[in-house]
Amino acid sequence: MRHFLTLKDFTKDEILDMIDIAIKIKKDFLQSKSTPLMKNKILAMIFEKNSTRTRVSFEAGIYQLGGMGMFLSSKDTQLGRGEPIKDTARAIGSMVDMIMLRTYSQERLEEFASYSPVPVINGLSDLFHPAQLLTDYLTMIECGIYLLNRQYDSVHIATPKVAYIGDGNNMANSWLMLASKLGFELTIASPEGYMPDTKVVQDAMSFAQISGAKITITTCPKQALKGCNVVTTDTWASMGQEDEKQERKKIFEDYCVNDDLMSLADQNAIFLHCFPAYRGQEVTDSVVEGHQSRVFQEAQNRLHAQKGIMVWLHQNRI
Ligand code: CP
Numbered sequence: 080m081r082h083f084l085t086l087k088d089f090t091k092d093e094i095l096d097m098i099d100i101a102i103k104i105k106k107d108f109l110q111s112k113s114t115p116l117m118k119n120k121i122l123a124m125i126f127e128k129n130s131t132r133t134r135v136s137f138e139a140g141i142y143q144l145g146g147m148g149m150f151l152s153s154k155d156t157q158l159g160r161g162e163p164i165k166d167t168a169r170a171i172g173s174m175v176d177m178i179m180l181r182t183y184s185q186e187r188l189e190e191f192a193s194y195s196p197v198p199v200i201n202g203l204s205d206l207f208h209p210a211q212l213l214t215d216y217l218t219m220i221e222c223g224i225y226l227l228n229r230q231y232d233s234v235h236i237a238t239p240k241v242a243y244i245g246d247g248n249n250m251a252n253s254w255l256m257l258a259s260k261l262g263f264e265l266t267i268a269s270p271e272g273y274m275p276d277t278k279v280v281q282d283a284m285s286f287a288q289i290s291g292a293k294i295t296i297t298t299c300p301k302q303a304l305k306g307c308n309v310v311t312t313d314t315w316a317s318m319g320q321e322d323e324k325q326e327r328k329k330i331f332e333d334y335c336v337n338d339d340l341m342s343l344a345d346q347n348a349i350f351l352h353c354f355p356a357y358r359g360q361e362v363t364d365s366v367v368e369g370h371q372s373r374v375f376q377e378a379q380n381r382l383h384a385q386k387g388i389m390v391w392l393h394q395n396r397i
């Protein structure tokens with residue numbers, strides 16, 4: 080049995096296989112063909128943090144696969160009253176077929192998974208947001224920006240050269256994992272003191288030696304954007320960092336993706352953002368709403384990419 084906790088645990092082929100499943104299921108979805116690949120299976124979705132997209136996409140996704148999603152907020156369950164995570168994992172895991180957990184530390188997620196008798200999916204932790212990254216690569220493929228090691232229907236425009244501008248948070252860490260596993264170019268520009276996780280960077284650098292990825296970490300957004308074909312960013316204050324919001328606004332003010340910064344990227348570059356976006360902070364309204372933005376295509380692709388993850392885990396269980 081496999082869990083989906085971080086892309087670190089997956090090979091390039093496994094990641095691309097999940098995306099291939101997503102592409103196939105999306106095609107069927109667009110042709111109104113049903114895909115009951117998880118008929119009568121139950122997905123429990125535990126949220127210890129807020130969510131819009133993750134909740135809706137997993138719940139709609141499992142339903143469209145013939146199964147059923149169960150939303151569980153930590154506020155309403157015994158988790159919120161301090162029940163140990165290992166007890167919750169065994170109890171819920173004995174009644175459902177798969178569990179998605181959105182929580183704080185990666186250690187808590189890993190502890191939960193180690194006690195769960197069914198596959199566990201990371202629906203976001205402080206360290207990683209891997210389901211989002213499969214979504215982002217699926218969106219890039221649809222836009223013709225992909226590695227040529229697999230064939231896709233969309234016309235190939237360019238190989239990925241990604242610039243991530245802003246906080247070295249769970250999204251930045253996840254981009255490091257994706258780029259280093261698949262083997263593409265990624266530059267992260269973050270202020271001093273807000274760089275991605277040191278251990279994740281080390282892991283990414285060693286994966287890059289195998290995959291041929293080119294990973295650069297800088298403090299300079301302009302350097303990162305030069306000639307890139309995907310521009311992405313994320314909130315300056317993630318869930319759990321609300322108290323730092325004001326302080327971070329000052330520290331990050333040169334990291335706002337605005338039209339001037341966008342003009343440094345390739346003229347055909349696309350803009351991605353996992354959302355929620357804070358217009359006027361990490362990105363301007365003009366970029367989110369502009370012609371290069373693919374953010375709502377990206378948001379909808381959560382539905383399809385996560386079907387790929389769920390079906391793959393379901394098919395690979397023992
Ligand atoms: N991108 C993302 O995970 O969005 P939600 O927090 O709304 O689920």
Ligand code: NVA
Pocket residue numbers: 203204248249250313314316317318353354355
């Ligand atoms: N970095 C953000 C992502 C939200 C989807 C957070 O963790 O809050």
